[in-house]
Amino acid sequence: MISIKKLNPKDIQQFFLWRDADFYVHNVLRREIIEHEEDKRVIFIALINLNIVGTAQFVAKHYDIELADGISTAYLQSLLVDTNYRRQGIGCQLIKTVEFEAVQRNFQRLTIMVESDNSPALNLYHKMGFTFFKNSKNRWRGMEYCVNCLEKSLV
Numbered sequence: 001m002i003s004i005k006k007l008n009p010k011d012i013q014q015f016f017l018w019r020d021a022d023f024y025v026h027n028v029l030r031r032e033i034i035e036h037e038e039d040k041r042v043i044f045i046a047l048i049n050l051n052i053v054g055t056a057q058f059v060a061k062h063y064d065i066e067l068a069d070g071i072s073t074a075y076l077q078s079l080l081v082d083t084n085y086r087r088q089g090i091g092c093q094l095i096k097t098v099e100f101e102a103v104q105r106n107f108q109r110l111t112i113m114v115e116s117d118n119s120p121a122l123n124l125y126h127k128m129g130f131t132f133f134k135n136s137k138n139r140w141r142g143m144e145y146c147v148n149c150l151e152k153s154l155v
């Protein structure tokens with residue numbers, strides 16, 4: 001039976017292990033956890049039998065205000081499901097959880113960035129009602145790469 005909850009301090013060690021965080025990822029996660037503690041973002045984890053099997057984040061503000069302006073548009077980040085648990089609806093449930101968080105905070109629009117060759121994620125986002133609105137660039141491990149920005153109205 002799957003459950004989805006907000007990350008709490010007791011989960012952090014397991015979260016790092018599950019993400020198999022190297023130095024770079026570890027630093028990124030540390031910054032994200034600080035923002036989670038400051039309520040600027042919400043890190044959700046999906047659990048089966050107390051084991052983490054997925055994660056997704058609600059982010060209120062992004063440096064690109066078309067992606068999240070802290071007022072009406074929020075951003076869904078870092079959706080990830082354990083390879084052994086894919087195609088069981090966990091990705092869908094994590095997205096619904098982030099959508100619910102955004103609605104609870106009175107946001108009217110949710111956005112996502114996805115690489116144009118990531119068909120599993122693109123299929124999932126289209127199935128969940130997201131549509132393309134612009135091309136952009138994202139940075140990871142010092143590399144810049146092209147992404148599609150998708151949006152969904154929450155009203």
Ligand SMILES: CC(C)(COP(=O)(O)OP(=O)(O)OC[C@H]1O[C@@H](n2cnc3c(N)ncnc32)[C@H](O)[C@@H]1OP(=O)(O)O)[C@@H](O)C(=O)NCCC(=O)NCCS
Nearest residue numbers: 079080081086087088089090091092113114120121123124
């Ligand atoms: C993308 C990802 C989160 C999907 O998670 P998931 O739990 O497997 O997704 P779901 O089971 O909820 O899938 C729902 C729908 O998405 C689509 N989908 C998901 N995985 C797919 C795949 N491998 N191929 C094609 N369509 C896929 C299907 O339409 C699926 O519905 P169906 O199973 O009834 O056909 C997962 O593959 C993952 O973690 N990938 C690596 C990280 C990643 O790319 N994250 C997105 C970053 S933008």
